[in-house]
Amino acid sequence: MRIIQVKDYPEMSRKAANIIAAQIILKPDAVLGLATGSTPIGTYQNLIDKYNQGELDFSEIRSANLDEYKGLSADNDQSYAYFMATNLFDHVNIKKEHTNIPNGLNENIEEECKRYDSVISTLGGVDLQLLGIGNNGHIGFNEPGDAFQTGTHCVKLTDDTIKANARFFETIDEVPKYAYTMGTGNIMSAKAILLIASGEAKAEAVYKSCFGPVTPEVPASILQLHSNVFIVADEAALSLCRTNNCI
Numbered sequence: 700m701r702i703i704q705v706k707d708y709p710e711m712s713r714k715a716a717n718i719i720a721a722q723i724i725l726k727p728d729a730v731l732g733l734a735t736g737s738t739p740i741g742t743y744q745n746l747i748d749k750y751n752q753g754e755l756d757f758s759e760i761r762s763a764n765l766d767e768y769k770g771l772s773a774d775n776d777q778s779y780a781y782f783m784a785t786n787l788f789d790h791v792n793i794k795k796e797h798t799n800i801p802n803g804l805n806e807n808i809e810e811e812c813k814r815y816d817s818v819i820s821t822l823g824g825v826d827l828q829l830l831g832i833g834n835n836g837h838i839g840f841n842e843p844g845d846a847f848q849t850g851t852h853c854v855k856l857t858d859d860t861i862k863a864n865a866r867f868f869e870t871i872d873e874v875p876k877y878a879y880t881m882g883t884g885n886i887m888s889a890k891a892i893l894l895i896a897s898g899e900a901k902a903e904a905v906y907k908s909c910f911g912p913v914t915p916e917v918p919a920s921i922l923q924l925h926s927n928v929f930i931v932a933d934e935a936a937l938s939l940c941r942t943n944n945c946i
């Protein structure tokens with residue numbers, strides 16, 4: 700794991716966007732694994748800026764998102780499909796047919812999970828997977844549990860995650876209870892992984908993921924077993940790593 704320390708959220712966003720931009724320049728038809736949430740918004744904005752400056756071409760880029768709420772349609776403004784459209788896809792020249800997100804409206808869980816796994820394998824796998832991290836160490840919606848799940852699956856969200864995500868909804872009751880997510884196996888199959896983290900609330904998760912035991916109780920800890928992981932994290936997110944003299 701390579702930990703890149705930065706000062707704050709804006710610097711994290713610039714550095715992460717530079718790494719993704721390098722991938723796009725090196726391989727114009729790369730497959731990007733993409734994440735939603737608060738953390739990547741600045742990264743996507745930096746990518747949009749680079750696109751507007753004529754530095755990036757997304758026309759051959761393909762993408763596969765980590766996850767989607769079950770039960771939300773792509774035009775629901777809380778869906779991850781909507782998030783990706785408004786925070787990145789609508790502002791660059793990526794082709795809509797090159798973008799992939801689990802279908803939250805598919806009620807048939809087995810069918811949807813198989814379909815999404817086959818989408819990823821038809822793409823030839825992910826070249827660079829962008830990840831945020833939950834306060835509890837989750838990646839995608841792989842919540843702390845007894846075992847690492849390999850392929851795409853449907854999860855019941857933990858109370859922690861529902862509470863953390865409630866800020867995007869009018870009331871906590873509106874937060875969906877289930878989501879489709881890539882499994883840790885899908886994530887670990889990416890050729891390179893870029894995890895971004897900002898803020899004190901992530902400090903414990905970052906510390907345990909990077910320096911604790913590899914355990915499904917801290918899903919991101921499995922990244923220690925991947926040979927090509929970059930973590931771009933700010934001072935606050937790295938505060939526990941620093942006080943424990945790990946960095």
Ligand code: F6R
Nearest residue numbers: 734735736737738831832833839
């Ligand atoms: C979103 C995702 C989640 C988030 C995580 C952190 O696609 O996969 O794992 O990355 O919940 O969310 P934020 O960035 O909002 O703190």
